[in-house]
Amino acid sequence: MNRVRRTGLALLGPVLSIVVALVIFAIVILLIGEDPLAALQVMTDLGDRPSQQVQSIVVILNRAVPLFLAGLAVSIAFRMGLFNIGVEGQYRLATILAAAAGAAVALPAPLHVLLIVVVAMLVGAVWAGIVGVLKVTRGVSEVISSIMLNFVALGTASFLLTGPLRGSGPGESIVTTKIIPESGWFPSLNGLLTGLGLAEPRSELFGFLLVAVVVGVGIAVLLKRTRFGFDLRATGLSPSAATASGVDARGMVIKTMLLSGAIAGLIGLPELLGNAHRFSTEFTAGLGFLGIAVSLLGRNSPVGIALAALLFAFLDRAALPLQFADIPSSVVTIIQGTIVLAVVIANEIARRLALRSAERAGAAAGPSGGEGGGSSPPPDTGPDGGQRIYTGVPGEPQGVES
């Protein structure tokens, strides 16, 4: 009963925000003189022929994989109460160094890919680790330092690309690193698609999709079923309470940032290993920032983030058919922006509802726990449930209490 109620509250935010976004979308479409239902139909139209439909699905999945990883990287820090805005810089620096490392060596296929993945994760972790160390030793807000490190990372990546790691000749419009030999490519999943009896798509489905699924499951298990995950969530919900119960909060900050950065390092790899095979001035940028939106929409849970990433990827692809239907594709940007805005508002509403029901439960349990705020350092057992929910992770408190 209680569980159903909690799940309902957790779903309320995202569902509410998507509904609000749809309404605003309909209004915008009406205002530019088009039919919202027709527009929606265009957006969900994947194509006439089977090969086109499969191609559309591949495009969506290929876009969703990096978005999912980006959302995951952001969410781990979020869970701990840290805002890692530096995912953008972490993944770009990680991708260029991993591309360079992959191009520099020749190894048997699985080892070669493994090496690239490890390098990317290490670079991402180290770059994010700087933020953690600065926070723990000097008290620098991670928001400030991770934003600032973005500029340093992007500048460094640009310097490396145009300088020491340049693989393209002078006078070329697109500057690239050297190409990774074929042993360092990640096989595509097209064989799987045709094996399932689907038509062969034009593009290749990133094999890295499988890695992303494994990482997602791994993170879910880590958060829910391990001591580390428990400490992380506990620190995120109430740092003082966690410290009082023996969690090393400083160590947790550094470990969390390392983990967040390591996953951030993976963001560029689907494209690097599956399609581009080298880093270039044309390499997809901005995924780190999109990850923040995806993480917010997914309410920091791996399943939610996967759904959010798919939704964003779906909307992104919809920009294409919309243009062919003479509807400006900017409506997609409007929807994405509205969803994120709405999700923040809806989360707040859901939080208040949860707070109220927790207060009611607290009052029913006994008046002694009374004063409601939880501002006093020793954590009360009852009413501070409201404060826990404040961090935007409803559905979790029972794990902390257990």
Add this chain to the structure above:
Amino acid sequence: MTKAAALLLAGSLVLAACASDEEPSGGSAGGGGTGADEELKIGLAYDAIGRGDRSFNDSAFAGAEAAVKEFGGEYREVTPNEDGSDRAELLAQLAEEGYNPVIAVGFAYDETIAEVAADFPDTTFAQVDGANALPDGTSKGDNVTGLLFAAEEGSFLAGAAAALKSESGSIGFIGGQDVQLIQTFQAGYEAGARAVNPNIQILAEYLSPAGDFSGFNDPARAQLLAEGMYTAGADIVFQVAGGSGTGVFQAAAAAGKRAIGVDSDQYNTVDDPALQAVIMTSMLKRVDNAVLAFVGDYVDGTVEGGSDNLYDLESDGVGLATSGGFIEDIQADIDALRQQIIDGEIEVPTTP
């Protein structure tokens, strides 16, 4: 309740006002089937921010529009998403929907056009600002034509004009992104200025490094950079920065100095008379001419494919705008230099 309704109404008015600015994309036939028996369907895939940049993309659009006016048929314009990751899909969709020829605008399509052209051998592709040969020397395909511009030749004239008109003996150059394509503008500009005045001081800056496209859409930063140049003594600044260019014009207006536009005749494309007054001239890159000519070749069935069309001073693919009459007094010098370049007496460098 009434308050909410009022808000909604106000909001809708604002949105309607915005929407009315934007003309629905994709036009239908002007002449209506005067040309070939098969209706012409031009596919146009823009670079980065799409139409409305008052420069490069708009010029390509003007070319497509002129082509439809001349040959009949229709065109379809598409714009990539913010990070440009769907470029390949744009081209493939155009080809799949039967658009032919398909014209990609911008060097960013370099690799994607090679991939897509191989998948659609019966479609004729062209790329503005991209050669048929990939960097590694392989061809992008027999069905791809490169539409190239001798930007250094036009920039040479812009540099000469700047040096002739400069009173302080110091001029500036602001590029959108530090890439080879923009460097050819800088190279021509500097060579042209030095050809007129060997002792001229040239300040050159780029808004963003290679790999960071923000420089083409950052007027605030362009304005700061230009202010710095004007303060440092430059009295004419040449901007090759796409959407950032207005920042340079604003800085020029504020400092009472002058600037040189790029791609389109920007004297005619800026709305503000205050900014118009500072645009001494513009280095024209006639993307519209190139697009129109290419579609014409396609209609005539004379597209060779697998090669490049070069648009230079001689073919009026590049040049210097005269709107506003600011360079009337030096027109004779400019024309003489132009002729010398065409005759091969002056060789213009392509790297600074």
